[in-house]
Amino acid sequence: MKRFLLFAFLGVFLAGCGFDPLYVQKTSTKDKWYFDGKFDNYITDQMTQIKVIASGERLGHLIKNNLLDLLTPQGVPEKPKYYLYVTPVKANEYDQALRRDITATRKRIDYRVDYYMTENSKEIMRGNTVSYVSYDILDNPYSTVMARKKVEIDAAKIMANDIALRLGAFFNAKANEYENIEQKNLLKK
Secondary structure: OHHHHHHHHHHHHHHHOOOOOOOEOOOOOOOOOOOOOOEOOHHHHHHOOEEEEEOOOHHHHHHHHHHHHHHOOOOOOOOOOEEEEEOOOEEEEEEEEEOOOOOEEEEEEEEEEEEEEEEOOEEEEEEEEEEEEEEEOOOOHHHHHHHHHHHHHHHHHHHHHHHHHHHHHHHHHHHHHHHHHHHHHHHHO
16 A cells, blocks of 8 residues: 555656656657557667767777667667767866875766767757766776776766767657647648
């Protein structure tokens, strides 16, 4: 009974805040939806038609590889409809946890990457994403280097997930746009 009340409260809360599921097909009218076991494949179909082009640095390749896993798990499309360009990564490093001799024991790195997507050589979407990561500076230099590489891998995953989510939201908005246009055309007839 307690679980039912929790899910009921959660459903009312999410409905009140304008929550709209990304991959669920709307099966009702007047912008109301319910899940009947069907998923809308429009978004995933569009995402599989994206070719990712990233900058030449290590972190750019890590972001690209993560995006390929998220967007096109079946492989890169032969004739892509969209091109996603990921610009070179900007990194700002900050020393943290200073000792009395003013040497740092921790580094924080803020990674920022800009991206844009084109369709037929026309830019249709632009954005950026940021990842904040940190690592310990250890006595063993090898351990410090490995810790830095680990946070680069983590930052690439964070940024790729953010970009993929924003692409999904973009295609969802595009699908809703087409759906609204079709509904208006049906009402005119």
